[in-house]
Amino acid sequence: MKTILLIEDEELILRALEFRLKRDGYNVIKAADGREGLHQIETNNFDLLITDMMLPFNNGLEVVGKVKKIKGKAFPVIVLSNVGLENTVLEAFKMGADDYITKPFSPAELSIRVKRLLN
């Protein structure tokens, strides 16, 4: 079973997405802020990272940079964000994000994107 690290500061969204991803057959590790996320990256093994952009303590871009440094450039990362501005999106891709999803997003769409990246 593939494992996904999910970092999101809005608890309700975190738990809703966890429910959805588990239903899709994945194992989910949760983190509620950037600091916890970085800790999970260092201590756990996982196959995909889904992170929110705006996080307390360490933002999403820092998390993406860290995971790419530890797991290698090919490691799949999906960034979720409320901001759809061109600069922000480009910055995320420059940091190595493989996909960028602007909120509000369809959970079904997220499922498909996750499946595509893990296959």
Place this chain on the structure above:
Amino acid sequence: MTFPLLQHKVPDFYDCFRLIRETRFELPESLAQPVVWLSLLIIVVSILTSVAILLSLFTYRFRSQYYQQKRSELEKSYLLLLTGIIFEEEDEMHAQKKKKLIRHFQDEYLYKYFNRLILRKQLFTLFKNFSGSAHDILRNLYFELQLEKDVLKNLNSFFYKRKIQAIRELSLMQVKESTPRIRKLTTHKNSLIRNEAQRAMLDLDKENPFDFLTGNSQYLSDWDQVNLEITSLKTEELNIPYFDTWFNEKNPSIVQFCIKMCVRYNQFDAHPGLIRLLHSDNPKVTLEAAKACGELMIHESAKALIQLYPQTNSDIQKVILNSLSKIGGADAVVFLESLYFNAPDDQESFSAALALKTTGLYGETLLAKALKGNQQRSSLIAQHLLDERL
């Protein structure tokens, strides 16, 4: 009352100390009794007040802890309901299961306002973050559980924050029933409520979203204008009106906003109105109209702008020069050229030269000629403007 200190002529330090200790301030009997009672009363009232404050603090703390606990319990239960409904597959079995689940929650939880409030907040958060089928499912659930009834009541709330929250929720959830009531709030005396209601109208009345501008005498601040502009750009399927409809409004801030919106939506047909507004009594409106003439490159406005130039203030003059540089054309270039060489003020001459440069090839050629010319000021300005390092 006795003051023994006064009986000694030259008291030393120790005498003073002793005498102070021995001094008694004795009140006459007629006064002593009420003072004692008053003091006692003050002491009793103070003790009672302290006890009351302590009790209220404890009660508040206990209540907030209780609600916090209740809230987290409810959130866990609701999450099951919401995720179950959003993420499960839609089939016949699911429809029946869903109905049963909703009935269960209605009976078990939703008879209390507090419980409904927590569910509403969760639903709202999910609604803001998810789109697609989840969006529709959440909205249907919101109406099925009749959660909009509580929010509609909040529109009458005394607290402005609650009112604003209600407006936001009703517009996001597309509660059409609330449209007339929210429309009334677009002229509310509180600017925060007013602006929230105005933005909500863009969501709720997509056919006539800007109708609230008509006859609105309330000031539309720059911040309000920016918010409305952004909301109009973000709102899908919005019927954008011709904003020159409101050019005759008495409220200058509304006229100013409509000029900006004409530029935003490239409403070139508004040019007769814009030229008319160049002669407005309100300098802010004139400035906005002059700017719009340049942004929309209205060639017909060049003459009016040139005529206005000597009659107006320096801020509007700068905008006119900038607009003329964008409009271009023979009239504009001749005017800018004359100002460049003949303006009494150096700054004015510089602004005209800068505008000339922006007009394109003709302007640049003219500056190149001036560089080699006899007029010292024009030559210096041209040298500065043509310097590629700057």
